[in-house]
Amino acid sequence: MPNPPVRLGISACLTGSKVRYDGGHKHDRYLTDTLGRYVEFVPVCPEVECGLPVPREAMRLVGTPEAPRLVTTRTGKDLTPLMREWAAKRVEELSRENLSGFIFKSKSPSSGMSGVPVYTESGMPVNLGTGLFARAFMEANPLVPVEDEGRLHDVKLRENFIARVFAHARWRGFLENPSSGALVELHTRHKLLLLSHSAEIYREPGRLLWRAPGKRLRRSFSPHARRGFYVLIPKYC
Ligand code: SF4
Structure with a gap:
């Protein structure tokens, strides 16, 4: 699609x-x-x-x-x-x-x-x-x-803005049909972008995501949400 x-x-x-x-x-x-x-x-x-x-x-x-x-x-x-x-x-x-x-x-x-x-x-x-x-x-x-x-x-400011816009659009797409598999895919797709800002920001959700397939998700924003890029953290209930 x-x-x-x-x-x-x-x-x-x-x-x-x-x-x-x-x-x-x-x-x-x-x-x-x-x-x-x-x-x-x-x-x-x-x-x-x-x-x-x-x-x-x-x-x-x-x-x-x-x-x-x-x-x-x-x-x-x-x-x-x-x-x-x-x-x-x-x-x-x-x-x-x-x-x-x-x-x-x-x-x-x-x-x-x-x-x-x-x-x-x-x-x-x-x-x-x-x-x-x-x-x-x-x-x-x-x-x-x-x-x-x-x-x-x-x-440089233009490139930064465009990267944030398209990342936001992909996240919006994910939210329309969220699943743990789609979340892992989203995170993987943005690996280099996240790493270019901070290895820690990349690793933080990664530690949670490795267990994500097949689990239920609940929305929660990362504390890094205001730092140019944000991620969705899965929570298990
Ligand atoms: S969009 Fe309208 S209000 Fe905004 S700067 Fe342009 S003319 Fe002014």
Whole structure:
């Protein structure tokens, strides 16, 4: 049976959609023309999908990096409640889209995953934070690989992201039809990838997996889950 397509969320303006505040886009040809040959994109534009028009007033983050507000730059309109309410619903919808990654537009107060300028009330950029939608998505999906398009221009970061995405997609495939044999196969298939990060991370599940064939499985995350790659540990009951 063919593998299901690898699905990635993506900030819609990166695909060439003219959804930016000024009516333009930020088309990234590498993403659509190269990576796009191997994955299926699910475009999301938080500002348009929450009901704002194109074109629209520019906005920025104001306040603290931990809990910034989304405020329009000229009229000072606070869009935080609108964006938060929409983001909660959209994140819930996206949980049914089988995403194995998300590529965010850098520096956006809605979509930026890190390094977004946070301003004081008087308009001084004094901190760096996370866009409101990106934050909601990452909090709800801590194990889904995420990256911003700016960082993907770095070859090493790009390779790391793609490896995590495809590993995540294979794990998703495993979860659809889990068995101890499939778990052993998954672990074997990722042997070199795991070893390239840490021999211990490779050995830890391996010690449990050698007994796995024919046993029942129960899900449990490795403590290494946040370190770039994660594994499923079998438990015997
Ligand atoms: S950065 Fe995000 S909110 Fe802004 S236009 Fe692109 S997709 Fe829409």
